[in-house]
Amino acid sequence: MDERIFLSTPHMCGKEMAYIEEAFQTNWIAPLGKNVTEFENEMCTVTGAPCAVAMSAGTAALHMALHYLGVGRGDVVFCSSMTFAASCNPIVYEGGIPIFIDSEPGSWNMSPVALKKAFEKYPNPKAIVVVNLYGQSADYDKILELAKEHHVPVVEDAAESLGATYKGKMTGTIGDFGVLSFNGNKIITTSGGGMLLCKTEEEKAKIVKWITQSRDPARHYQHTELGYNYRMSNICAGIGRGQLTALSDRVAKKTEIFEQYKNGLSDFPVDMMPVCDYGIPNYWLSCMTVRGKNPVSLMEALEARNIESRPIWKPMHLQPYYKDCDYFMHDNDVSKSIFETGICLPSDTKMTKEQQNKVIEILKAQF
Ligand SMILES: Cc1ncc(COP(=O)(O)O)c(C=O)c1O
Structure with a gap:
């Protein structure tokens, strides 16, 4: 049998092990550690995003973006139809109602024509999840114009498009939030992981708290908000730092x-x-x-x-x-x-x- 040719598999560049070894030597295996902070900083440098939060998966990042935007029971959220289920499942985690938007033939991404029709029936969706399919950006000028008109935030699902640009800007930085995935088949991988690109330190602080079980600053374990266990490990972040150089x-x-x-x-x-x-x-x-x-x-x-x-x-x-x-x-x-x-x-x-x-x-x- 001929050697198998794969769709898209992890491709290590050789720099990953040094970051992992450093984590072992300093015993920052978990939780957190320097690799997590540096991976976030390096991603901000590469993409131009003001802030970034490393998480256990792209799906977790999508979930937290929608949570931040207050999507709740019965809220309508628009989402590209042609995508992986992870783009819309978090809408349902929050009790929201996904409404699906067709692609345009010219880019295979969200059709502004279909989006306009959706706004005619549902003028007040809570958010729009726009996917950059197979590594190509959606046409954001038209989508953002409609979103602005209706005062709706945009979550950019850039899980597949890290490194791609739209009018000179890195994808993931165009919407109010940007979501990256580092699962095994993506352009760079951390074995499994994701990142949320956001605009302010305030957003980041809130989200980091939520994804580390929402512990209040008290001596005992105290929680005033619902928490999640979504943080990226220092080992995975080490792989990511090496991968990002490639x-x-x-x-x-x-x-x-x-x-x-x-x-x-x-x-x-x-x-x-x-x-x-x-x-x-x-x-x-x-x-x-x-x-x-x-x-x-x-x-x-x-x-x-x-x-x-x-x-x-x-x-x-x-x-x-x-x-x-x-x-x-x-x-x-x-x-x-x-x-x-x-x-x-x-x-x-x-x-x-x-x-x-x-x-x-x-x-x-x-x-
Ligand atoms: C478009 C899209 N959105 C979201 C995800 C979810 O990312 P993850 O597998 O890191 O949770 C993926 C990939 O798996 C994807 O292709």
Whole structure:
């Protein structure tokens, strides 16, 4: 059997162990420690975010953003439909009601047209969760204009888009809050982890208190607010510090991978995910839609040669759990048709050019 080619796996750069060893030597295994503080500071330097809070997962960061914004029982929250369930599950944790918004065909991200329709029916949502899909920013000018008009805060789910920009700004810093994920398949990983990018020290202080069980400053254990156990460990943060030094290399390699697919498949009935000129993606996953053929047959052909690929996220409005939630389409159901025709191609940064050529040849042979 040929060596397996993966979708996207952890790619260590070699600097991670030094940070972990330092944590061991100083016995800052847990809780907290220098790596957590420094990882947050270094992320602020890289992204330009004023403040950052390292957490156990991107999902936790989304949860805390919505908690901070006061989402509660019965509150409506708008969310991109084409995403991973982690984008909207925290709305439900807080008792809110997710309302799903379709994609626009030009970026696959939240459609301002569909968002406008949602505002006509629900003029006072508590928040909007906007996802930057597969490493490309949504078109924020249009979304933020609508959000401002209705005085609604925006949570930017940048779990997949660390290193990508929108009009020169790093994604994750555009909304009122930005969410990053460092799970194993992301552009950088801490094995599991996430970060909330916020604007002020006051926000950060509140959130840090909540995610460390909301202990009041008293000698005994005292709690006046509900707490969570969501802080990142000092060991994970050490991995993150090493990984962050390689972010620009990872983006460069992911960009090369996308270009190689684009060139290699240019004569075939496929369309790479459109790239918008308002920003620069990090190309986390190279995705495409297929004309006149079921993408499952392509995935099966790749799997037969020990190559991993995946379907596009199944939109949330098509998920059994969320079937009763309201949904606003762009014109026709854009996210559904991308799901039905789309495929995520192997985008592992350790994949060689030869391995990628093999993927391309297998795909071509299917047409
Ligand atoms: C768009 C999106 N949002 C949120 C998450 C959740 O992040 P985590 O797995 O770190 O909780 C992920 C990835 O898993 C994601 O792809």
